[in-house]
Amino acid sequence: MLDYPHRMALEHALLVSLSERAGSGYELARRFDKSIGYFWSATHQQIYRVLKRMEDNGWVTGRAVPQAGRPDKKVYSVSDAGHGELTRWIAEPAEDVGPLRSELGVKIRAAAYGDLGELCAEVERHRALHGQRLEVYRLIEKRDFPAPDRLTGTPLYQYLVLRGGVRVEAGFIEWCDEVLAGLRRTETTAPQPDSPAER
């Protein structure tokens, strides 16, 4: 009954989160906004489903908590088996991060078949989007980790993961700028009509 096909990081992300603090599915979904969420997230439906499976596996134990006014919540805690599973999992080699699957990248690649001006606007939109996210990350960085050189243990690990998020966002933005510079150079240099390859 334990031939789990070793490709399940959401389970383990939840184990980490629950190890630090017990919580309900709903809370876990919200918690994913912070730290781990930059590297792994899920919808609440997915979390509920996985949580159930984990309970069946004996990795977590759920306990219904009645609440005044609000509906009951089911608070999950990590069991000894769950703690063991987490330790076992960290020791095994990590999957390489899969391909990016950036739709914007494909559209840039396809630029010859569309309007360059519109594409630039779209790149700018994404640049702004990620700029906002980066700002949030930087804010968290300053607020929660003012002296990163003195961090140890879990706060350090949280910080390092956050740094990953910062780097990803910053890198993406730089790339957007490079793309914009490239596209605009050709736009202004050669003001040809709409479609380069007119069918």
Place this chain on the structure above:
Amino acid sequence: MLDYPHRMALEHALLVSLSERAGSGYELARRFDKSIGYFWSATHQQIYRVLKRMEDNGWVTGRAVPQAGRPDKKVYSVSDAGHGELTRWIAEPAEDVGPLRSELGVKIRAAAYGDLGELCAEVERHRALHGQRLEVYRLIEKRDFPAPDRLTGTPLYQYLVLRGGVRVEAGFIEWCDEVLAGLRRTETTAPQPDSPAER
């Protein structure tokens, strides 16, 4: 029959690839090693399936090509409808790139529950892996795009996408180094026993 639920970039990645050069499913799978593949890839099975759907939609037309010795191949070309679909698709806003789903990130976040030395080795392994990939990208960059400032049209777009791949890999490697520095600092500073939270 055409209420396609607007979340299908693989189709369009294939349309781009086939617009440049007709090819079989097998060839497309191999082509994804270059350029687009850095931002969107798929297994051959997935490509065969999608190709069939695209043929049903009338976006591509397949034509069996008998070959001496080798089995027949089915070469696909983009139809007028496919070309139109591609143009339509570029004009609509692109999905934001989803969360990273990096297992390594989750493991770093979970470092408190495992062995720090082993984790460092694992981070180094990934660093080497991406270092290799980066080297390949840089080689392609130098070989195929020696004068990027003078590029226009599709080669420029190819180059810009490749630059994205380069940035992603370089950023990842820098992050690995930052993680290693952080983890090693605590390792040597405080040589405490295995489990911080022994439960």
Place this chain on the structure above:
DNA sequence: GACGGCATGTAACCAGTTACATGATTAT
């Protein structure tokens, strides 16, 4: 009275992966 937050869930679906099968050719 409508909306948003808290809290959980079901059902249907989709994209993608893995495993396997087939069958010929060429190279070791």
Place this chain on the structure above:
DNA sequence: ATAATCATGTAACTGGTTACATGCCGTC
């Protein structure tokens, strides 16, 4: 012999998303 490359496919499954349903509370 055996393995690798070319070439296509079926079947089963998994992880994840979307849509929808329920119900109570507070507030605008």
